[in-house]
Amino acid sequence: MITWLLVIILAYLFFSLASFGDKLILAGPPKPKLYTFYVGLLGILVVFLIPFADFGLPSLQSIIWIVLEASVYLLGLYFLYHALEKFDVSRVIPTIGAIQPILILILTWIFFGLQKMVPLHFLAFILLFLGSIIISSEKKPQLTFDFLKLATFSSFLFSLDYIFTKLVFLHEPFLQGFIWMRLCTVVIVLVFLLHKKFRKEMFAKKSISNIKTDIIFLFTQLAGSLGYILQSLAIALVPIAYLVIVNSLRGIQYVFLFIITLFFSIFLPKILKEKISKKIIIQKTVSILLIILGLALLVI
Numbered sequence: 001m002i003t004w005l006l007v008i009i010l011a012y013l014f015f016s017l018a019s020f021g022d023k024l025i026l027a028g029p030p031k032p033k034l035y036t037f038y039v040g041l042l043g044i045l046v047v048f049l050i051p052f053a054d055f056g057l058p059s060l061q062s063i064i065w066i067v068l069e070a071s072v073y074l075l076g077l078y079f080l081y082h083a084l085e086k087f088d089v090s091r092v093i094p095t096i097g098a099i100q101p102i103l104i105l106i107l108t109w110i111f112f113g114l115q116k117m118v119p120l121h122f123l124a125f126i127l128l129f130l131g132s133i134i135i136s137s138e139k140k141p142q143l144t145f146d147f148l149k150l151a152t153f154s155s156f157l158f159s160l161d162y163i164f165t166k167l168v169f170l171h172e173p174f175l176q177g178f179i180w181m182r183l184c185t186v187v188i189v190l191v192f193l194l195h196k197k198f199r200k201e202m203f204a205k206k207s208i209s210n211i212k213t214d215i216i217f218l219f220t221q222l223a224g225s226l227g228y229i230l231q232s233l234a235i236a237l238v239p240i241a242y243l244v245i246v247n248s249l250r251g252i253q254y255v256f257l258f259i260i261t262l263f264f265s266i267f268l269p270k271i272l273k274e275k276i277s278k279k280i281i282i283q284k285t286v287s288i289l290l291i292i293l294g295l296a297l298l299v300i
Contacts, residue, residue, distance in 0.1 A: 005298060008234035008246050014227030016256035021220030023261075032081035033198060040074050040189030042221065043182030053175035062171045062180075069164035070184035076157030083150040094136040095151040096158070097250060101129050103159035104244045111163050115241030124297035125248050131290030132251030134283060135258070162235060162243055169236035178232050245298070251291045258284050 058066060083092045108115060117125075168177040192198050234246050 002299065004234045004237035004242075004246070005249075005295075007230050007237065008249050009252055011227045011230035011234060012249065012253035013256050014223045014230065016253045016260060018220050018224035018227060019253070019257050020260050021216050021223065024216055031201075032078050032085055033192065034201065035081045036074055036078045037189050037192050037198075039077055040185040042225065043185040045225065046179045046182040049175055049179055053179060054173060055176055055179065058172050058176065058180055062168060062177070065164050065167040065171070066177070066180050066184050069161060069168060069181050070188055072157045072160045072164060073181075074185055074188055076154050076161055079150055079154040079157065083147070083154060086150070087147055091147070092151060094133060095147075096155045097136050098133050099152055099155040100159050101125075101244050101248050103156055104162055104247050107159050107163050108240060108243055111167070112240050115239075117241045120297050120300060121242070121245070124294040125245055127290045127294035127297065128245070128248040128251060131287045131294060132248060132254070134290065135251050135254040135287035137283075159247075162247065165232060165235050166240065166243060169232075174233060174236045177236075178229070248294075251287065255284075255288055255291060258288075 080092070080096070083096075165181070168181060171177075172180070231246070235243065238246055
């Protein structure tokens with residue numbers, strides 16, 4: 001219990017650092033195809049992990065799950081970025097975060113059957129789930145059909161990604177399974193280059209970026225990549241019944257992000273200054289208490 005819990009907490013720390021980096025450099029909504037392409041292409045970096053793995057060809061059954069995982073992962077990213085292009089991030093992310101644990105719970109039952117969880121741990125899941133929703137909510141979502149369609153579909157795809165990732169790790173060693181999944185995403189995104197319009201968009205003349213922005217961007221990508229590796233390791237280690245807990249612990253990411261943002265707002269306001277009202281402090285405090293209580297119940 002403790003090992004995967006520590007791993008996923010560390011993963012969300014790195015995700016929070018990546019999110020903080022995005023706050024500093026992201027200007028305007030992301031372009032869905034380009035962002036999906038670049039994130040998928042970064043998977044090529046897993047070749048540096050090959051010397052540390054007992055690397056070989058996966059089984060035919062594993063190949064099916066690997067291709068499915070890579071496909072739903074990239075589709076999930078595309079629809080997430082598409083939602084962020086059309087709607088405010090403060091509405092999209094909390095809605096996806098609210099839907100995803102429920103979908104993971106249902107999909108776990110469908111793919112693996114009913115799973116047993118200690119009643120106290122199920123209560124921990126509820127507390128973590130509520131804490132995650134409260135801490136990530138900034139604005140009331142505008143529940144238009146288009147908004148719900150994009151948020152629900154991307155949630156569904158990311159939930160399937162959890163399931164397919166677990167299925168890969170049930171049949172393959174962690175490093176081998178992880179390397180093949182990311183290499184598969186690289187192959188899929190390279191297909192994008194066959195489309196003439198996409199090539200034109202990708203290789204269009206861009207403005208010269210400054211060194212500071214490039215350094216922050218590299219830091220953001222490194223932190224995000226480390227977070228993703230650790231999240232995958234947690235999925236590999238966690239019992240099937242607790243897959244939903246891994247996702248529900250996402251609130252910890254917002255706790256870290258809030259602490260980092262608060263630190264910079266108070267001590268380094270020239271880098272980042274955010275208005276933090278009394279209402280926000282109360283909201284964050286309540287959610288943090290719920291998350292701490294949920295964590296306490298998990299380790300009992």
